[in-house]
Amino acid sequence: MNYVTQLFWHTYFLTLELLRQPMYVVSSILFPSMFFWFFGIPNAKAPGAITLLTYSFACFSILSVVLFQFSVGISQEKETSWYYYVRSLPSFRGIGLGSRIISGFLFSSFAIAGVICTALAFSDLKITDIEWFQFLIRIYAGAIPFALIGICLGQFIGSQTILPVANLTYLVLSFAGGLWMPPSILPPAIQDISPYLPTRMYGELLWSLALKTNYESKYLNGLIIYSVIFFALTLFLLKREQEKSFS
């Protein structure tokens, strides 16, 4: 059995396991669309506002999977005997994490599709083909640092405390980054720190597309720096986990 086939089967069974958990499906896929329907669409009164809000809620929806669910899933999984049992099977290195990332990509896609479909059904959202393409590139590429943050949290924090920590990180970053309301109406203290948060940088990446303005390079550089830092931290924590659990 080669790496790709094994990765496919790990991803398939992990996705099946997650799909059968109603709370996971509701919180990952349905909640962002519902929030958007309740709080986003009614506030999209100004011209072009619906595009901005659609993109913001799409960011929010992808965060719910890669940041929140990665951290909780990884933290809880590594404390089960199943995790160790799978390690006793002749599987390739990194298959477990790889399957979780691919599965997260699938769930993120469903979540984004939910937000987009809600916008198309209940508003006059209009996006050209090229904008669709740019939107997809930006939203997936911009999610990389958050996936890495999610993996780091999952590796670092135990299963007993991961839920409140992940919730706090996810909600605070979303709010302070301006994904729920425009950064200009955030409290002044939060406005000061907002530009340094990865969620704000992520939002700016998408908002510039909606506003058809140039994306400021400082935000892109910021996202790259966050990615590099958390990639290094991920490698360190994975090594630490390997030494802690299998030594």
Next chain:
Amino acid sequence: MKHVIEVENVKKSYGSQIILQNLSFTVGPASIVAFLGPNGAGKSTTLKILMGLRKADQGLCKILGSTAHDRSIKAQIGYTSQELSFPPHLFVKEVIRFVATHFVEPLPVDDLLKRFELTKLKNNKTGGLSGGEKRRLGLACALMSQPQILILDEPTTGLDVESRQILWAEIKKFKKAGGSVLLSTHDLTEAGAIADQVIVLDEGRVLAQGSLSEIKSRVDYKKISYELNSELKIEYVKDADQFVKDLVVTNVQFKNLHILDSSLEEAFLKIRKQK
């Protein structure tokens, strides 16, 4: 191959706590070896080191001439851990299929389900299985690759009699087909029922190793039971003949006298006291 498992001078500590001290033993082909010892004796740690789930601080651990870090060797080993958990929302048949995807020539899923009386449960989520059903599923997964070696950590803990019989029958069948089994247990009945060899482990050291009869023979006491005034008496003595002679001389009215070898349990307790 003379030995399928070779463990030589293995040491393992967690911080200042010593778990294994110069542990050495071997397992031959087509044999069942039971690791016997109280909780904390180092049984599970030894099995985890063999499976590559823990690292020895020192010493040599070989399975089929290599280590369990080698993927081709892993395919030759079936393993069940002491605590069993499965993804709770997957069906029984899906867990078996998942395990099957790791092997080149896995056994047919339906055959395994039938062998372990899991056919009726195949569409049940594993989260709802009883302890015994989980154990049967664990062993079914362990046998999936038609391995040469089974490493089972307390395979019958918490099992009902029926499930225990199914497991023992499968383990014996596996051995008959040429497989080797290393299992840990603190159930002396289990060790006595299925093992060819017993390794008595305590505080990370081998206290005794040998066949069941060899282990029992280390206890030089005989168990004598008899009825005296309608009351059952049990005595443990070194010289049974002398004891009976003395009993006859005293002229007491006894009946139903039996002289028995010590049980494995008695041998185990004695060996632990002797250490």
